[in-house]
Amino acid sequence: MSKASESPRSEYDEVFGDAGDEERNAAETAAVRLAFRNAAGPYLSAALPWFAWGLVLPAAALLTPAAFATAHEAGVTVLWSVAILFGGAIEGLTILRQHRRRGRSGLGGWAMRAQGNLSLVAVVLSGLLLWIDGARFLPGLWLLLLGHNFFALGGLAFAPMRLAGVVYQIGGVAALVPGSRPLWAMAVATALGNFWIGWGIRRERARERESQAAGESAIGTS
Numbered sequence: 001m002s003k004a005s006e007s008p009r010s011e012y013d014e015v016f017g018d019a020g021d022e023e024r025n026a027a028e029t030a031a032v033r034l035a036f037r038n039a040a041g042p043y044l045s046a047a048l049p050w051f052a053w054g055l056v057l058p059a060a061a062l063l064t065p066a067a068f069a070t071a072h073e074a075g076v077t078v079l080w081s082v083a084i085l086f087g088g089a090i091e092g093l094t095i096l097r098q099h100r101r102r103g104r105s106g107l108g109g110w111a112m113r114a115q116g117n118l119s120l121v122a123v124v125l126s127g128l129l130l131w132i133d134g135a136r137f138l139p140g141l142w143l144l145l146l147g148h149n150f151f152a153l154g155g156l157a158f159a160p161m162r163l164a165g166v167v168y169q170i171g172g173v174a175a176l177v178p179g180s181r182p183l184w185a186m187a188v189a190t191a192l193g194n195f196w197i198g199w200g201i202r203r204e205r206a207r208e209r210e211s212q213a214a215g216e217s218a219i220g221t222s
């Protein structure tokens with residue numbers, strides 16, 4: 001009996017694949033994940049930037065009411081500009097150092113362009129919310145968009161980032177609930193999410209050192 005008669009094809013096979021292709025699909029998925037993981041190396045090489053964001057973003061969120069009371073919209077703009085520049089400087093220096101060691105990746109550049117496009121969408125939607133006097137929804141908007149990005153890339157590059165994306169999205173939903181405190185939701189979500197990624201990087205580096213030490217020990221005793 002032919003394979004075609006055993007497993008009749010339909011117009012959906014091109015979308016979902018054949019039932020007998022599990023091994024090939026698994027191999028392709030593993031190759032994609034490995035490529036993304038290698039490309040994400042400069043961005044996931046050190047825990048310091050993530051710990052820094054885990055402090056900077058919650059601090060800026062909690063200080064926003066005081067900045068608004070002091071200098072209104074200008075005070076909030078200055079506060080967040082300083083916070084983003086400070087956290088971005090720490091992250092940028094780490095990435096540049098890793099680029100010198102590992103070189104640049106075309107896939108990593110693509111991921112950064114996708115992130116830039118997402119940021120552009122967030123800026124446009126933020127402007128719309130400000131125009132319709134919906135500033136209280138800004139924390140929820142940014143948490144949901146960044147959480148989606150972390151969740152999608154984390155599934156390909158780094159599992160702790162995926163869970164951090166879930167935390168961000170939960171925080172985003174909490175920030176949109178009527179009567180909630182959006183800035184507190186943002187502070188909690190960004191602290192937990194970024195510290196979880198940073199801690200995941202530390203654990204990964206510890207496993208790599210243990211594996212390298214075990215390999216060197218095995219070579220030395222052989």
